[in-house]
Amino acid sequence: xxxxxxSEATPTKNxxxxxxxxxxxxxxxxxVNAPARLVFEAWxxxxxxxxxxxxxxxxxTLLSCEMDxxxxxxxxxxxxxxxSTMEFFGTYxxxxxxxxxxxxxxxxxxxxTVTTVTFDETAGKTLVVVHDLYPSTEALDSGSTNAMxxxxxxxxxxxxxxxxxxxxx
Numbered sequence: 001x002x003x004x005x006x007s008e009a010t011p012t013k014n015x016x017x018x019x020x021x022x023x024x025x026x027x028x029x030x031x032v033n034a035p036a037r038l039v040f041e042a043w044x045x046x047x048x049x050x051x052x053x054x055x056x057x058x059x060x061t062l063l064s065c066e067m068d069x070x071x072x073x074x075x076x077x078x079x080x081x082x083x084s085t086m087e088f089f090g091t092y093x094x095x096x097x098x099x100x101x102x103x104x105x106x107x108x109x110x111x112x113t114v115t116t117v118t119f120d121e122t123a124g125k126t127l128v129v130v131h132d133l134y135p136s137t138e139a140l141d142s143g144s145t146n147a148m149x150x151x152x153x154x155x156x157x158x159x160x161x162x163x164x165x166x167x168x169x
Contacts, residue, residue, distance in 0.1 A: 016149040034159035036121035044069040055150035111135025
């Protein structure tokens with residue numbers, strides 16, 4: 001594949017970095033082509049979040065997305081699973097508009113994963129850093145770490161379609 005041509009054909013396409021920093025830590029980085037306030041909204045407003053979070057290649061639909069984005073607030077995502085549903089849920093620990101979110105993922109039997117997402121804007125683009133701290137190596141190994149690059153591609157597409165029309169309330 002001619003990488004330079006792909007770069008020319010899609011000039012706004014950014015690379016996603018995925019790094020396992022330790023037996024318990026995974027860090028994903030991506031610069032997206034939007035200001036931090038829009039990126040933050042896409043992570044905190046359920047109607048936007050459900051449009052990009054689930055990789056299309058997974059062939060799964062997000063049935064329900066509830067997000068009470070405040071310290072102590074809860075989040076719950078519900079997916080179809082065989083003849084039933086599967087839920088992912090947790091609690092927001094920190095909410096700093098446009099710059100930082102921290103939440104727990106409480107659904108595992110082996111403890112809580114803590115996710116920290118930071119948004120650092122420069123020249124109208126935002127560096128998104130997702131830092132997951134898992135309770136065990138097994139939890140990290142069983143996670144769907146390969147989903148994040150595609151989800152962040154979808155986030156970039158969504159943000160491109162929103163432009164500057166979305167206002168923070």
